Amino acid sequence: MFQTIAAVLFGVVLDLLIGDPVFLYHPVRLIGHAITSAEQALRRIFPATKGGERAAGALLAIVIAAGSTLIPAAILYLLNRVHWLAGFAVQVFWCYQLLATRSLKEESMKVYRALEHGTLNEARQAVAMIVGRDTEKLDKEGVAKATVETIAENASDGVIAPLIFMMIGGPVFGFLYKSVNTMDSMVGYKNEKYMYFGTAAARLDDVLNFIPARLCALFMIVSAAVCGLDARSAAAVFKRDRKNHASPNSAQTESVMAGALHVQLAGDAWYFGKLYHKKTIGNADRPVTPQDIVRANRMMYLTCGLAAVVFALVRAAAVTAFMH
Numbered sequence: 001m002f003q004t005i006a007a008v009l010f011g012v013v014l015d016l017l018i019g020d021p022v023f024l025y026h027p028v029r030l031i032g033h034a035i036t037s038a039e040q041a042l043r044r045i046f047p048a049t050k051g052g053e054r055a056a057g058a059l060l061a062i063v064i065a066a067g068s069t070l071i072p073a074a075i076l077y078l079l080n081r082v083h084w085l086a087g088f089a090v091q092v093f094w095c096y097q098l099l100a101t102r103s104l105k106e107e108s109m110k111v112y113r114a115l116e117h118g119t120l121n122e123a124r125q126a127v128a129m130i131v132g133r134d135t136e137k138l139d140k141e142g143v144a145k146a147t148v149e150t151i152a153e154n155a156s157d158g159v160i161a162p163l164i165f166m167m168i169g170g171p172v173f174g175f176l177y178k179s180v181n182t183m184d185s186m187v188g189y190k191n192e193k194y195m196y197f198g199t200a201a202a203r204l205d206d207v208l209n210f211i212p213a214r215l216c217a218l219f220m221i222v223s224a225a226v227c228g229l230d231a232r233s234a235a236a237v238f239k240r241d242r243k244n245h246a247s248p249n250s251a252q253t254e255s256v257m258a259g260a261l262h263v264q265l266a267g268d269a270w271y272f273g274k275l276y277h278k279k280t281i282g283n284a285d286r287p288v289t290p291q292d293i294v295r296a297n298r299m300m301y302l303t304c305g306l307a308a309v310v311f312a313l314v315r316a317a318a319v320t321a322f323m324h
Contacts, residue, residue: 002319003088004170005312008163011095011171012308016301019102026097031068031179035186038063039197053196061183061200068179073172094171098178100158101304104130104151105297111147115140115290130154132185134270145288149265151296152257153250155220157181159304161212167311180204190246191271206248213249216303217242217256219310223302224260229295234259237282244279251281258282260299261292 020026038060046056072094080087107130114123123143128135131146138146161181166174184205187198217238225231237259238252244266245251251266258265264284268277 002316003084003091004167005315005319007088007091007170008095008166009308009312010092011097011099011166012101012163012304014092014096015099015101016304017102018096019106020100021097027094027175028098028178028182031064031175031182032186034067035060035064035183039187043197050196054199057187057197058200060187060197061180061204064179064183065176065204069172069176072175076170076172091171095166095174098162098166098171098174099304100154100162101301104154104158104300108147108151108293108297111143112290112293115144115293132271134273137270141287141289144290144292145263145265146269147293148257148261148263148288148296149254151293151300152220152253152265155300155303156209156213156216156249156253159300160216160219160307161209163304163307163311164212164215165208167315177208180208209249213252216307217252219303219307220253220256220260220299223299223306224256226302226306227260227295227298229260229299230262231260233262241279241281244281246278254281257296257299261288261295262286263288263292 042056042060046052076087076090079090107126111123111126111130114126120140120143123140124135124138127138127143127146127150131150133146135143135146162174162177165177169176180201183201184198186201187194188202188205189195189198221231221234221238224234234256238255241255241258242252244255254265258281262283262285264280264282265288266278266281268275270276
């Protein structure tokens with residue numbers, strides 16, 4: 001039972017030290033291809049009506065989530081029958097692959113370097129790789145702000161949420177979470193194409209991220225204090241602005257980041273050529289600068305380390321209590 005704790009912690013260390021193994025085909029890409037293929041098939045089967053698209057989207061969520069959970073579980077079962085070390089090694093590797101701490105830092109630091117030493121166009125191209133909004137009209141502060149926002153949001157989606165699910169059920173639960181999160185990022189849009197088809201994926205993602213987002217925000221407040229940032233302001237803005245987003249979860253961590261850095265995040269943004277009016281998060285005490293990307297990454301790394309230790313201790317205590 002302590003195998004899961006060890007696998008997750010080894011995975012965390014590998015992710016922080018090495019980062020995403022880009023030379024290998026990532027399993028989440030397989031999930032992405034499965035989502036695309038399943039969507040095409042379901043749209044052919046179900047009518048293009050509000051009810052039909054919602055039913056198709058619900059079936060997509062069930063099939064992808066079930067497949068992404070059962071296939072890794074079956075592989076681990078077979079490996080463990082061969083030898084427990086084979087199963088453990090694959091668990092460690094999958095835990096390592098399912099975390100995005102280092103890769104998030106590396107991609108966001110590409111934006112930082114472009115802002116500091118390159119051109120605005122290069123910075124826009126770099127930030128376009130990690131955000132879903134249109135970046136062509138962003139100025140230097142807009143690019144920096146978008147990067148800080150995505151670090152704050154993905155601290156939960158790409159780090160803390162996978163950590164929680166893996167600490168509960170190993171990489172099998174990690175794949176369950178990533179399948180839902182990937183579906184949301186692919187079909188969970190409120191545009192003409194996905195308004196109804198993406199409903200189930202978006203709501204399921206909201207449910208799975210509800211607790212992780214709030215725990216991540218709390219860990220980030222502690223991390224802000226350790227980083228020498230303003231933890232008191234982080235807590236105050238979190239309390240005030242944590243609901244300033246259409247998603248019930250996104251503003252949780254963004255509000256902490258905004259408060260810790262004394263900047264204003266969110267606000268109006270362009271998506272697919274259309275301007276969306278959104279509430280702001282935080283106080284505009286000063287402009288967002290490239291250096292805030294570095295500060296945000298430092299907070300994110302500390303949050304990951306702190307959460308990993310706390311989750312491991314909680315699971316160890318639960319396992320010990322269960323065994324006695």
